[in-house]
Amino acid sequence: MAVSSSTATLFPRKLAVALLALLACAFAGNHIAARxxxxxxxxxxxxxxCRSGITFLVLASLLLWQRQPLGLPSGTRRWQLLLGLLIATQSLCxxxxxxxxxxxxxxxxxxxFPMLLALLTWALGGARPSGRTVLFMGLILSGLVLxxxxxGHLGASHGANPQWASGVGLAFGAACVFACALWITDHKLASVRGPVRSLLTLLIVFSSMLLAGVSGVMPSGLSxxxxxxxxxxLASLVVLYGIAFSLLFVCVPRLNMAQNAPVMNVEPIATLVLGWALLEQQLNTLQLLGGAVVVCGIVLLTYRRP
Structure with a gap:
């Protein structure tokens, strides 16, 4: 950003929380529009x-207006490329x-992904998860089962819902890839300024999706x-994602993310409400309970005391 988080004037807590909740709802709306x-x-x-291309143009315009340099520190180019490819894979999954x-x-x-990031950090030589972290991980997994x-799906007749297993696997793959992307961001690209990292990541996502489309890897990918x-x-998902990403990009130095980031976990709840209202996608009582347990576990896992 133009101003670092250490020098920017923070928004009042209530305003920051309200803005983050609004952004989470916009991201949720983007996924509903995508469906x-x-x-x-x-x-x-x-x-x-479309999503990455339009957002890239918006952020590029902001950086040009702010006259920010776009150079990368020595030794970070391959990690930036890998980050972009990982985010492209996460988006696709x-x-x-x-x-x-x-x-x-x-x-x-x-x-x-916060749970997976904690495990990945430990596996790569970082701190061992505390007892508190392990407890919340177990809570998240229990909630996911519900x-x-x-x-119910394991006991159902074979082929009752052939899309279920692949859909869950793809979503879990997205979480794994995103955890890897966050680890690279924290440990290999910490010296790269956030605006440059965001812009180049979007460019790599756009380029890789374009290459995948014209190469015919996914025959109906550009339908x-x-x-x-x-x-x-399609227009709605582009607008919702572009506005939410751009606002987050501009405002993050003033949002005190270390304390307020768990508010973004309202996204699955907003998605549940919108999915019920617009798509008639309904979950049973146990599934709703499990979803609430997952969200609570993630919030507790990612919350940091001020």
Whole structure:
């Protein structure tokens, strides 16, 4: 950003929390719009291509207006490239999951990345998770078992819901990849300024999706929407994501993320409400209870005392 978090004037706590909750709802709306677009035969690659391309143009304009340098420190280029490819993979996996299973479930699984990041950091020589962390990890896993209705799906007849396993697997893959991306950001790209890292990551995501589309790796990846409702959904996801990402990009130095970041976990809850209202995707009582347990576990896991 133009101002570092150490020198920027922080927003009042209530304003910061309200803004983060609003941004989380915008990200949730982006995923709901994506599901509507996918149901209208929109290609997953096309959705990510439009989303990353428009957001890249917005952020590039902001950086040019602020006249910020775009150079990378020595030795960070390959890590920046890897980060961009990981975020591209995460976007592809998560959107593919959204196209297969209820959107709220896809996000619940995808939002387990803080737990995976703690385990990855430990595996790569970092601090061992504390007893408190292990307890919350167990809470998250228990909640996921209920939210995903694992016993019900395992006991169902073969092929009753062929999309369930692949959707859950893709969402979990998105969480794993995102955890790796965050580890690289913290340990290999700490010297790269946030605005430059964000801009280059979006550029790599856009380029990789374009390459995947024209190469035919995903034959229907660039399929156009089949009706006006699909085009409207595609435009909505681009606008919602672009506004939310850009606002977060501009305001993060003033949001005291170390204390307020757990507020962003309202996204799965907002997705659940929007999915019920707009997509008629409903979860049973045990699934709702499991989802609440997962969200509470993630909030407790990521909360840091001021």
């Amino acid at each position: 509507i677009a996918f149901d209208d035969n929109t290609g997953v690659l096309l959705a990510i291509l 998560l959107y593919s999951a959204v196209a297969r299973i209820p959107v709220a479930l896809a996000l619940l699984v995808g939002n387990t 939210a995903l209705d694992v016993p 156009l929407p089949g009706s006006s409702s699909g085009w409207l959904a």
